[in-house]
Amino acid sequence: MEGEEGTFVPAHAAECAFCRAIVADLEALRAAAVELPLEEPSPAVWSQIRAQLVAAGAFTEKTSLWDWFRQLDLLRRPVPVATFACMVILGSLLTAPRNYPEQETTSAVTALPARTAVQSMAFVGDSAALEQVVRQLEEAFRAREGSLAPDLKATYENSLVSLDASIRECSDSLRREPGNSLAHEYLLGAYSQKVEVLSSALEFDAGR
Amino acid sequence: MADCREQETKKRGIVLYGQGLVLYVLVLSGTLLAAEGNRSERIFEAIPNPRITVTNMTGQILVRGWDKAQVHVAYSVMSPHVEVDTEVVPPNGPADKIHFATHLLDPLVSGKDQTADYSLDVPTGTCLEIRNPQGSVRIEKFQGDDASVESVGGAILVSDFTGHLFVRSIGGNIDVVRASGRVEAYSITGNLHFVSPTTSKLRGSTTSGRILFEGDFQDGGDYSLQDYSGDIEILCPSSASFELFAKTVRGKLQNEMPMTIRHRAATPISSANSLFGTHLTGKATVDLKSFSGTIRIRQR
DSSP states (O other): OTTSOTTHHHHHHHHOHHHHHHHHHHHHHHHHHHHSOOOOOOHHHHHHHHHHHHHTTSSOOOOOHHHHHHHTOGGGOHHHHHHHHHHHHHHHHHHOOOOOOOOOOSSHHHHHHHHHHHHHHHHHHHHHHHHHHHHHHHHHHHHHGGGSOHHHHHHHHHHHHHHHHHHHHHHHHHHHOTTOHHHHHHHHHHHHHHHHHHHHHHHHHHHO | OHHHHHHHHHHHHHHHHHHHHHHHHHHHHHHHHHHHHTEEEEEEEEEEEEEEEEEOSBSEEEEEEESSSEEEEEEEESSTTEEEEEEEESSSSSEEEEEEEEEESSTTOOGGGGBEEEEEEEETTOEEEEEOTTSEEEEEEEEEEEEEEEESSOOEEEEEEEEEEEEEESSSOEEEESOBSEEEEEESSSOEEEESOOOSEEEEEESSSOEEEESOOOTTOEEEEEESSSOEEEEEOTTOOEEEEEEESSSOEEEOSOOEEEEOSOOTTOOOEEEEEEETTOOEEEEEEESSSOEEEEEO
């Protein structure tokens, strides 16, 4: 047999008539198989084998990028997907490098705030897109807040009220003083926290 | 005749009293039996530094450290519609990971019926992760590797903890008492209270809560506290050696510590009140920021 020492089978076949006949048949089959011409199986055979392998999960069919995207079945989970998308957009808005005009600085003390002041003004330009991202999350939250437990809902509401107040105040400060680096920092922080709070609420709701 | 009526009345009173007593004992026994029926207790053998996660909805979670290579858990549920799942990895032998999760058997269950209370004793070096959105969490006397605690509305109290601590509660108060190792505490409307930390790296932030730091600063330590509309108060001993960076946009700055002032003025580009100074030799770095809250630095 395969992997075994070859001496046993001929020795046994020499003594046993039944096994000798089987060995002779196998030898005849092997000799005849060598003589046979190589025939390509019909396409139907290949397609049957392939279909069975696919059904058994042995390999997946090649798909286009669009087919792969559709397989993710995103439409059945719109909230986490939308949240993730919003986080990505918000992250991009907050971290994307921008080209700021360099300002002449007279001392080390004023160098950093001067640059931050320009960033603040640049940020104000992006705030419409940022607000839209947060608004989308908020709409999703409003659509689902009814399913939250009353005390949980109250906690989320209170934190959103608190964050909205800080966003309003920081925006007012920046309008009056576009160079106010601390107001700028707080505004970014408040938006980030609002996204976190809304995501937490949506995640909690989805997890129930 | 009157005596007979009086005796009859007394007898009735005694009978009624006896019946009441029996009823009370029965109700009490029933309640205790029911409570015992919803309580479970188990012990798992574990590796020296296992990972323990607890996912709950509401209720109290208490975690304590001990020096055994075992995880002891006792939990009780308020309603038969709630159960606790336990997943142990690997299923045989000392556990690398144990995950406890409360889940509802009936999705219509709400309020207090969702409650599950946990009490855990975990080995030193455990990596701990707790989520308890509507409940409180208490961690006591625990030398952990890493602990992460998250809640939405529940209070979090951590005392005598060693290791990296990350705590977040959107609306609950956070108290960290005598922590060493890195500490991060975040809230939106909750208060943050740090008592006698021996940590050398501490981050705390809340939007409308109050921050109170009571204790000394470690040499070379880095402390950053940020608030939006709440007050920040630092109460430290006269021997504290630190470099202070304090800024507020619309709030007040009140300092009672003798400082070597490096810079104190509204910056040219902002109306922020700021105080940059050194107390003693300035070994630790303390960064305090508030938008409209008051920052107070006081001597204990």
